[in-house]
Amino acid sequence: MSAGLPSRRQRRRLALVGVPGAVARGRDFTRRALRDWGWDKTETSEDTLLVVSELLTNASLHANGCHELVLIAEETALHIEVHDGTTTPPVRRPVPQRGIPGGRGLYIVERLSDRWGTHTYETGKAVWAEIEASRLEHGINA
Helix, strand or coil: CCCCCCCCCCCEEEECCCCCCCHHHHHHHHHHHHHHHCCCCCCHHHHHHHHHHHHHHHHHHHHHEEEEEEEEECEEEEEEEEEECCCCCCCCCCCCCCCCCCCCHHHHHHHHCCCCCEEECCEEEEEEEEEEEHHHHCCCCC
């Protein structure tokens, strides 16, 4: 376990409803959390910022905007959730096509995270991704 991460679960939340520049704010918020938890000095920490950016961008473009970013640090993994304003599940294209813009967000999330998925609730959904703590601590890539 990293020196900065407590032995118990730690959760951080960032409200994003109506916030301009939600993607940049979410990246900065995540960068600070990773630094506080001692998970900021690996290639995987940069991958984590990209995962957060892709999830926030998808919510902004396809799901009535970002409502909240939630980061949950545990001994075994970092859990990232982006809450949005629609219950429609995201659709991942099978393989992004060269030369055609778009369609890479969930592909990137899938490639850089260890697990990802969605869960819906009354007024929206959360698209989540997990990254193993060992990758953030030691820079082990998937």
